[in-house]
Amino acid sequence: MSNAAVSVRQGADRSDGPLHFALIMDGNGRWAAARGLPRAEGHRRGVEALRRVVRAAHELGIRHLTIFSFSAENWSRPASEIGDLFGLLRRFIRNDLATLHRDGVRVRVIGEREGLDGDICSLLNEAEELTRSNTRLNLVVAFNYGSRQEIARAAKRLAREVAEGKRDPDTIDADVLGQYLDAPDIPHPDLLIRTSGEQRLSNFLMWQAAYSELVFVPIHWPDFDKAALEEAIAEYARRERRFGGLVAKTAS
Template identity: 75%
Template sequence: MSTAVTTSEAALGGPGPGCAAPRHVAVIMDGNGRWAAQRGLPRREGHRRGVEALRRTVRAAGALGIGILTIFSFSSENWSRPPSEISDLMGLLRRFIRNDLVDLHKSNVKVRVIGERTTLSPDIAGLLREAEDLTRANTGLVLVVAFNYGSRQEIARAAQRLAAEVAAGRLAPEAITAELISSRLDAPDIPDPDLIIRTSGEQRLSNFLLWQAAYSELVFVPLYWPEFDQAALEGAIAEYRRRERRFGGLAAAGAGP
């Protein structure tokens, strides 16, 4: 999975009148089950094809010069799914790390994991730790894996950390700011996503990066995740670049309202 290739402006629809290319893209990978159901296939086949789409997307992100790619791989709410499906998903995670981690490492990809890990089984927690440890010194694309992740839960953990500091007398309640809350999130050194993409046509965040998405541009793609590829990523980025990010301020002179 080489990350050294860059793409031309033409591939992304030209520089556009609005945003520069996004540095950080986050993806809600939705629609594996529906993709499989439409084809009369078991859900596990949809998840397997979803892993193939993930491989394509990591390669495409490197080719398009994206610095950070965050993927919503398994939410804290996904544990309510049938045990057989959870077993299939954990099996795919194990195979992905075993089969793809070496390639990611060779391509200079740095893996980071966000989400609650204290409740994970030792083997899954160990795999996630292995992925981070092996790639820690890499300097290419940063692949952030949101696993056992829920944004409300992440914000609650940040609040608990701050509350503990207040209780210990190290922090005054009135000193708590938005910046301080951000600094207690799971990966405070990673900038907020410029662009969040959700596949399958659904138009909601589903408890994903709620704090970090305050000023992100959202693009909803009418493809199921197993169908996602570099062309779809380029299309989402082209849509992003047509927009004007104001961050609560005014439009540039001569722009629309």
Template identity: 70%
Template sequence: MTMSEMMEGRGAKLLARTPRHVAIIMDGNGRWAAKRMLPRFEGHRRGVEALRRTVRAAGDLGIAYLTLYSFSSENWSRPKPEVDDLMGLLKRFVRNDLAELHAGNVRVRIIGEREGLDAEVAGLLAEAEDLTRANTGLTLVVAFNYGSRQEIAAAARRLAQAVAEGRLQAAEITPERLSASLDTADIPDPDLVIRTSGEQRLSNFLLWQAAYAEFVFLPILWPDFDRSVLEAALAEYAGRERRFGGLEAGRTRQGTHG
């Protein structure tokens, strides 16, 4: 077998096992800037460039859903100048990139709390969703002002209200019904969660949805993330066996766990 044939075979295997939904915790902008003695804003700006590269690569690689943790509900506690910089980058990204995303058949979805957002930011997020609603290519899910515990609590409140009003019996609250009450109700659970910067935690991101996801933690800082890094993470995913609490192929139940 020639090297070319081996590469084609590897590529076919990866394509066959491409995760439907990839979620990414984009971490390390500030550290990237600090290592280069640059202002944090420059790290965030380069992070937006990495975001653009990643969206294009995800579409090319056949990923159907890409969720990006862009701004958590806890990020408001950062210094106001940094928050203002981040909001400015978000506004510029939507204004500058929305047309390209729409032309590329990308559908934009926003998850997270909308109440209390700056009117301009809220309007731009709604515009991105409305413009791309009918698109059928990659679904880009942007987690903005998002916190998973808050999301789960809000879903629980909605179900409790339905029980209080007699529209639902408590015994009818199942994992499936709770899933249907989350922001991600019409989005499949992530198959693969990637976090950059070397940190190994979820940071209040998709806690419910990632119950059976595979995790890849990368030492690379987010501004350096590119297609080759994404492909390496997909290759690692392709080499794993997902059991969803069941058994490995060929193993018996005796003496096995998880």
């Protein structure tokens, strides 16, 4: 069964909430600026919000959570801010990995690792290896990630197979290309939430989110909590997911 079919089945069979939701955690800098604090403090408080939301996902029975941790475009930010973000990642993994493992969270990382500092790669590998057998929640971390770059990597792998005579190009369709993305076994998100009022995907999961329900909330990420998540899920539950088809109406 293709990823798209898995996602459609989950959407059709859901009772009152998503099995997979994705997060664009936006607004750390604006949260800090509104309080006269350095951007680094906004990022630090954003990590606290992430802890709350992972815990809430546990409690709400969500099976998959994908977070946009560091985008391929974030390299254009000032070096000092990039250093702060990487420092927070290091501390998050070192301080929280044991708790995530104890709570049954499996950590997956998508994105490009080539060119990253060796200690960052080691920490990401450690998180994945330690938690590989956990099944309670899949926490997918999009790090040094861009959706266009992910699709280009998949296309390059397929092109190489064609050039080597391992694949007939006529066999390539959307389902085949989808299997060459970074985590093809993860079902597509039912719900994608972006905080801080911005209403765009910003190169995040553009393939996987083709039929996701999008919810944009005005709250800056450091203020996002379980109540805000539940409100977004309630909005999701009110919507009809058609996946390009029609929803049959019952006679009144």
